[in-house]
Amino acid sequence: MGNDTGLTLRTILRDVLSLSEERAAALDAETGLFGAMPELDSMAVAGLLTEIEDRFDIIIEDDEVDGEMLETFGALLTFVDGKRGA
Numbered sequence: 285m286g287n288d289t290g291l292t293l294r295t296i297l298r299d300v301l302s303l304s305e306e307r308a309a310a311l312d313a314e315t316g317l318f319g320a321m322p323e324l325d326s327m328a329v330a331g332l333l334t335e336i337e338d339r340f341d342i343i344i345e346d347d348e349v350d351g352e353m354l355e356t357f358g359a360l361l362t363f364v365d366g367k368r369g370a
Contacts, residue, residue: 289365292339293357300332313358318351329354342367 298308301323318324324332333344344367353363 289340289368290361293336293361293364296332296335296339297357300335301328311357313356313361315357317356317360318354324354336364340364340368 294308294311297303297311297317298305301321303323318329329349333349336342337344342364348363353359
C-alpha cells in the first residue's frame with residue numbers, strides 16, 4: 285500500500301497547501317509537517333484531513349487526530365496506511 289498511498293498523500297498535501305511540485309516530491313518520512321511547514325496551520329489541518337478522508341474513503345475520528353500523527357510525512361503515511369488496512 286505504502287507507495288501508492290505516499291503518492292496520493294503527496295498530491296493531497298500539494299493541493300491543499302498549494303505546495304510546488306518540487307516541494308511535494310521532496311517529502312520523505314522525516315519531513316516535518318505540523319509546526320514545520322508554515323502552510324500547515326490549524327485551519328489547513330481541517331482541509332487536509334477532509335481531503336484524506338475523501339480520497340482514501342476512510343473516516344478519521346476526532347480522537348485519532350494528534351500532534352504525533354501530523355508530526356512528519358512518515359507518521360501521516362503510517363496513520364493513513366493503518367486506516368486503510370483496518
